[in-house]
Every structure is written in structure tokens, then in C-alpha cells.
Amino acid sequence: MSRTAPEIEAKSAETITFRGFVFLTKSKELRTVEGKAVTLRSQSAEVLSVLASRPGEIVSKDALMQAVWPDTFVTEDSLTQCIADIRRALGDDAHVIVETLPKRGYRLNTDPSDAADPNAGTARAKTRFSQRGFILVAVVLVAAAIGAYYGAEIWRAAPVRSSDMPRIAILPFDDMSAGADKGYLSDAVAEGIVTELARSKTYAVIARNSSFRYRGKPVDIRQIGEELGVDYLLEGSQQKAGDRLKVTAQLLNAHDGSHVWANTYNREIGDLFVVQEEIIRTLAARVGQRIERPLPQSDAARVSALSYLLMGSAANKKDFSAAGNELLRQFSLKAIEADPNSQFGYIGLAWSYRFDSVFWHKQENNPDEALKRAAEYADKAILLAPDDANAHQIRAQIHSEAGEIEQAIAQFDQAIALNPSASNILEGSAAPLLFAGRTDEAIDRIEQAKGIDPFYPDWYNWDMGWALYEKNDCGAALTAMRKMSPIPIGAHRMLAGIYACLGNQREAKEALAVFLKDSPGDSISKQRKQWEKNWTAPGPLERWIGHMRIAGLPE
The missing domain is CATH 1.25.40 (Serine Threonine Protein Phosphatase 5, Tetratricopeptide repeat)
Structure with a gap:
């Protein structure tokens, strides 16, 4: 957290007025200017109290969460729900009163001169509301019309820092392997580092979709740093030869291109996951904070299972058809044969049967049966690897297809907590939120995904x-x-x-x-x-x- 509760000191005013509402700062009560009480959940009232203590100022999400939940672990979803609750109470569909500043936080737009005792300023508030509200609405409508006419970039903006954590992008590792060993593990090292580093909360990690777009291009460190809005870049290479693995990695300062750290790892192929963890720990110790946790399970069988899943996924992506889906299934079965105790093959089978259900209906034209089998394999993957975000993601997708919307939202939330850098998971979670009528939260999720995936x-x-x-x-x-x-x-x-x-x-x-x-x-x-x-x-x-x-x- 970048700021603590004591840093958010309440203003001396007893009331804050905005757009026809009055917030009593001491009792944390919301009323209309006529004095009618407006119901808010207790945590929503706490969030509004923090915003009201700094009217017109941007308050970061970290600061809000630390102030409202100082001794409790919660995800940003709790804060998002409170913001949505406040907006519903205020009728703030346009997000004019409680404004979202992407990647920065929220701002309560008030008139500080209206801060007075609870019974003063009601008439003034009504008059100003009618006059200034009309002007504000007119400005918003004109701006929206201009934006629509010219196709203005309303939603895409330059990357903006969301906290004081350093921002890092993991570039795709070059694959120096030869022959049949080339290609299938080329992204495994980098993807593993993206996931684990994001989960550790040591860095704000850019999504792989954006950082991997530089594959095969000349690397200008400072230009990439500016385009992605990051402080550091990690680049490297891996080479697989038989049962040996060589990984090189170097951390670069994105502002001036200087080297911060570099190392080479010569290991058995079964040490792939251990190498990932060692790189993560070194990065954290160099720039972030020390990570203390057991080394992950890693052996040759587990790496083989991962390789088969990557092969199947690549085949299905290249040929998204019933035939490509069958290749995904066959490679997933090979992954299970290689290591029945790892999650990779079961994740692949869950995706293949989900694709059958939604697109191909191969299970004797019975999509429900295909979806049921997909759920069984996803549950098996979660049982074997409860900390794998990809396993929770596919289970969330299956819940959503089955109409189990609340379960889908819960699984997506778990996947996001396990891999905060996965923009595709963040964005995918918007669909069940929309089905449930939680529209503002869905929009916030899509905006968050865009923020980490420029x-x-x-x-x-x-x-x-x-x-x-x-x-x-x-x-x-x-x-x-x-x-x-x-x-x-x-x-x-x-x-x-x-x-x-x-x-x-x-x-x-x-x-x-x-x-x-x-x-x-x-x-x-x-x-x-x-x-x-x-x-x-x-x-x-x-x-x-x-x-x-x-x-x-x-x-």
C-alpha cells in the first residue's frame, strides 16, 4: 500500500455538499439537501467518508483500501463494489460525482465552499445544483458529441501509475534451441515470471500481450519503457538441448537503458520452475522486496506436461477449428500421460471440451455433456494446483457458459488474485458481471485490463x-x-x-x-x-x- 490511513486526515468541515446531496462527515450519513436519509452500506459509507475528507483530490485505490480495510486482506473488487454502491445511491450513472481516474484512483467532485454546519446552505446548494448541474451536463453532452463524431480515443490513454510499486515488463525470451527442441518452451520461462511476479505484489507487471509484441524486433530500451510506461525491463533467452536447459536473464533500467542485474542458469530441464523462482526472487530483492516461500515442485515429467499443453494450445490457436481442437485434446492427453499429477493436461482438456460445447458440439451434438466433462477436468486441475490462475479461469468460463453467474464471478476473482497481470482474465470477468447487472464494475474491470495492457x-x-x-x-x-x-x-x-x-x-x-x-x-x-x-x-x-x-x- 502506498499510503496509510493516518495520511488521509479529515477536513475540518462537518458537511460536504455535492449535486443535491449532503454528507455528514462525523456521523458518516448521506442525505439529500431536503434532509432525507440515503441508505449506504457501512463499508460504502466508510469509502465515501475517505473521499469526502479530500474533496476534489485524487485518492488512490491503495489509500482507500488501507483506510477502510487496514487489517483485512481484500481484493480491489470490494472497493469497486463500494464505489458502485455510492454511485447508485447518488444516481451518478455518468460518474460525474465520483470520478474514476484510470490507474490513479477516485475523486469526489464537490464544492468545498458548501462545507458548513448540517443545516446551512441548503438553498444555496439547490440553486447551485440547478445552475452548475445544467452547465456540467451541457459540457458533458457537447464533449460526448464531439468524441463520437471524431471517434475520439475516450478509453485508451497512456499508461498511468496506479501505485508506488515499480512497473516492469517481461519481454519474450529468445529461443536458442535447435531442431525439435525449438519453439515450444520459448515463452514458458517468461510467462511463468510474469505470473509469479505479479502475484507477489512486488512489481506492477504489464500484461504479456503488450510486452510480447516486441518479439523479434530491435530492442530500444528507452522507447519500450516510454510506450509501456514502465521502470524496468527483463529480457533473456533460453536454450533446451536434450535434458539440459540454459537460461540467461538481465534486468534493465527502462529510463536510461543501464544494466541492473544479469545472470545465467545452466540446469537440468526438470529445474525449469526452480529457475523461474530464482529469477523472481532476485528481481524482488534487487528492486522490490524480499520474497520468502518454498521452492516450487519441478521435475522433468512436469516440464514435459507443460510442453505438451503448449504444443496443443499453439496448434489450436493456429487452426481454430474442430480439427485444431482435436489436436489440443490429443496433446493434453499426452501431458496427462507424462505427468498425471500436474494440472497442465487437465487444463487443456477442460478448454477442449469447453470449445466443443460452445463451437463444435462434437459430443454427439450434446453441448451440455461436453460442458459437463469440461467442468470435471477443470475441477481436477484446481484440485492438483489450487494456485494456478489458468485453472480457475477455465472453470470460471465453464460456470458462465452453464449460467452459474455468481460462481463464475467468484472463480474469476480467484484467478485475478492469483495473476493480477493477466489482462485477458480481468477483461473476461466483465461478462458475468454484466449478466448480473453489475455494469459499473464490469466497465472498471475492462479499464483495469487496458491499463496493464497498453x-x-x-x-x-x-x-x-x-x-x-x-x-x-x-x-x-x-x-x-x-x-x-x-x-x-x-x-x-x-x-x-x-x-x-x-x-x-x-x-x-x-x-x-x-x-x-x-x-x-x-x-x-x-x-x-x-x-x-x-x-x-x-x-x-x-x-x-x-x-x-x-x-x-x-x-
């Missing part, structure tokens, strides 16, 4: 479009969708719903026609059957069905 993929914009549609901010949703270049065919159904929301029936019909070229059998009844088990929040499904009718989707 070169995030286009489908993040697709999900942001969906989230903003759910928020009924369809102008901003359209802007988010237009950031995709080109807009995928599959996204045109979402685009049709957004156009229908905006009242643009012609554009809605045109967008849906593009989607139906690839999915000619879609219909209202199929949409209802597909989504009714997922949308647990009341109302959104019927709103979606209504917009699909406007777009011309047949019954």
Missing part, C-alpha cells in the same frame, strides 16, 4: 461497447465499437443492438444483415434460449430482444 486487442473495445450498451450509454457504446478496425462480422449483432438503442433503425437493419450472412439461422427464439440462463439481472434480456426486433431479427 496494446490491448480489439475485442476489448467490443466488450466495452457491450458494457456501455448495458449502461444505456449507447452513443459511447457506438464510439467504442468503431475503434475496432475492421469491426468483425460477429460484432455486427452487438452493433445492430446499439443502433436500435439510438433509434437508428436503418443502420440497425444493415448491421444485422452483415451478421446474418455468417449466421443465417439466428432468430428471436434462439436468442432468448441462448441468453435466458445467463442474464440473471431483471430487464436486460427483454431490452435486448426488443432491440433485435427493431433491427429485424426474425421470430
Whole structure:
């Protein structure tokens, strides 16, 4: 935590007024300017109290969490839920009163001159609210219109520091292996370091999607540092020859390109995970804080199992089809044969049966049976490796497909705690939150994912479009969708719903026609059957069905 509770000293004012509300700082009560009490959960009231003690100032997430939960371990999800609770109480759908500053924290926008005793300033607050509120709304609307017209980069911003932790990017390690040994372990070392270093909370770690984009490119340390907004870069290489493994690693200062530390490891191949841990401990001791924990289990069988999973995943990614999925399954079975006590093969099988259920329906055209088998393999992986974020991620996906939304959210939260640098897991967790009606939290998750993944993929914009549609901010949703270049065919159904929301029936019909070229059998009844088990929040499904009718989707 970058700041402690004593650093957040309350102001002398007994009340804080904002947008027609009054917060009593001593009793931590929220009221309307007319004096009517507004209900807040106790922890939400505590969060609002901290923000109210520093009106108009940015308060970091770390400072808020330390102030409200000083002796309790909680994830940022607890804070996000409190912020969402406060916004609901204030009717702050536009996030104007409680403002999110991506990667920096939150700010309570108030008029400090309204801080007075509880019974003073009510008339002034009402007058100022009506006048300044109108002006603020007008400014927001004009800015939104300009942004929508020009396709302004509303959501993408330069990386901003979220805490005082040093920021680091792990570059892909060069693979110096020869022949059949080349390729399959090329990312294993670097990916393992990304995951474990992020989990240790020693560094703020950039997501692999952004740091690995520099693969095979000339390395200009300072340029990469500026593009990713980091303080340090770790680069290296690995070479596998038979049962031997050679790993080199060097830590560089991203601001001036100087070397901080370097080392070479010559080991048996079975020591792969131990080498990862030794690199992590050295990095932590050099720049962060000392890490004390047992060395991980590591042997040749375990490394072989990981290699087979990587081979299968690469094959499926290269050919995302029923045939590619079958290759993933066969490699996963080999992984289990190599080491039945490691989680890797079971993770691969869980993904393959999940793909069967959603895309290929190979289990005798029974997607439910395929999803059931996927759940069994995911549970086995978690049993063998309860600290593997990837095992919890696939289980979360399966829960979501099965309509078990609360279980999906819980599994995603566990996966995020185990690997905070996995932007794909953070972003993926937005879907069940949206199904549950927790729209503001979903938007915050997507923003967090973008913050640690400056070169995030286009489908993040697709999900942001969906989230903003759910928020009924369809102008901003359209802007988010237009950031995709080109807009995928599959996204045109979402685009049709957004156009229908905006009242643009012609554009809605045109967008849906593009989607139906690839999915000619879609219909209202199929949409209802597909989504009714997922949308647990009341109302959104019927709103979606209504917009699909406007777009011309047949019954």
C-alpha cells in the first residue's frame, strides 16, 4: 500500500455538499439537501467518508483500501463494489460525482465552499445544483458529441501509475534451441515470471500481450519503457538441448537503458520452475522486496506436461477449428500421460471440451455433456494446483457458459488474485458481471485490463461497447465499437443492438444483415434460449430482444 490511513486526515468541515446531496462527515450519513436519509452500506459509507475528507483530490485505490480495510486482506473488487454502491445511491450513472481516474484512483467532485454546519446552505446548494448541474451536463453532452463524431480515443490513454510499486515488463525470451527442441518452451520461462511476479505484489507487471509484441524486433530500451510506461525491463533467452536447459536473464533500467542485474542458469530441464523462482526472487530483492516461500515442485515429467499443453494450445490457436481442437485434446492427453499429477493436461482438456460445447458440439451434438466433462477436468486441475490462475479461469468460463453467474464471478476473482497481470482474465470477468447487472464494475474491470495492457486487442473495445450498451450509454457504446478496425462480422449483432438503442433503425437493419450472412439461422427464439440462463439481472434480456426486433431479427 502506498499510503496509510493516518495520511488521509479529515477536513475540518462537518458537511460536504455535492449535486443535491449532503454528507455528514462525523456521523458518516448521506442525505439529500431536503434532509432525507440515503441508505449506504457501512463499508460504502466508510469509502465515501475517505473521499469526502479530500474533496476534489485524487485518492488512490491503495489509500482507500488501507483506510477502510487496514487489517483485512481484500481484493480491489470490494472497493469497486463500494464505489458502485455510492454511485447508485447518488444516481451518478455518468460518474460525474465520483470520478474514476484510470490507474490513479477516485475523486469526489464537490464544492468545498458548501462545507458548513448540517443545516446551512441548503438553498444555496439547490440553486447551485440547478445552475452548475445544467452547465456540467451541457459540457458533458457537447464533449460526448464531439468524441463520437471524431471517434475520439475516450478509453485508451497512456499508461498511468496506479501505485508506488515499480512497473516492469517481461519481454519474450529468445529461443536458442535447435531442431525439435525449438519453439515450444520459448515463452514458458517468461510467462511463468510474469505470473509469479505479479502475484507477489512486488512489481506492477504489464500484461504479456503488450510486452510480447516486441518479439523479434530491435530492442530500444528507452522507447519500450516510454510506450509501456514502465521502470524496468527483463529480457533473456533460453536454450533446451536434450535434458539440459540454459537460461540467461538481465534486468534493465527502462529510463536510461543501464544494466541492473544479469545472470545465467545452466540446469537440468526438470529445474525449469526452480529457475523461474530464482529469477523472481532476485528481481524482488534487487528492486522490490524480499520474497520468502518454498521452492516450487519441478521435475522433468512436469516440464514435459507443460510442453505438451503448449504444443496443443499453439496448434489450436493456429487452426481454430474442430480439427485444431482435436489436436489440443490429443496433446493434453499426452501431458496427462507424462505427468498425471500436474494440472497442465487437465487444463487443456477442460478448454477442449469447453470449445466443443460452445463451437463444435462434437459430443454427439450434446453441448451440455461436453460442458459437463469440461467442468470435471477443470475441477481436477484446481484440485492438483489450487494456485494456478489458468485453472480457475477455465472453470470460471465453464460456470458462465452453464449460467452459474455468481460462481463464475467468484472463480474469476480467484484467478485475478492469483495473476493480477493477466489482462485477458480481468477483461473476461466483465461478462458475468454484466449478466448480473453489475455494469459499473464490469466497465472498471475492462479499464483495469487496458491499463496493464497498453496494446490491448480489439475485442476489448467490443466488450466495452457491450458494457456501455448495458449502461444505456449507447452513443459511447457506438464510439467504442468503431475503434475496432475492421469491426468483425460477429460484432455486427452487438452493433445492430446499439443502433436500435439510438433509434437508428436503418443502420440497425444493415448491421444485422452483415451478421446474418455468417449466421443465417439466428432468430428471436434462439436468442432468448441462448441468453435466458445467463442474464440473471431483471430487464436486460427483454431490452435486448426488443432491440433485435427493431433491427429485424426474425421470430
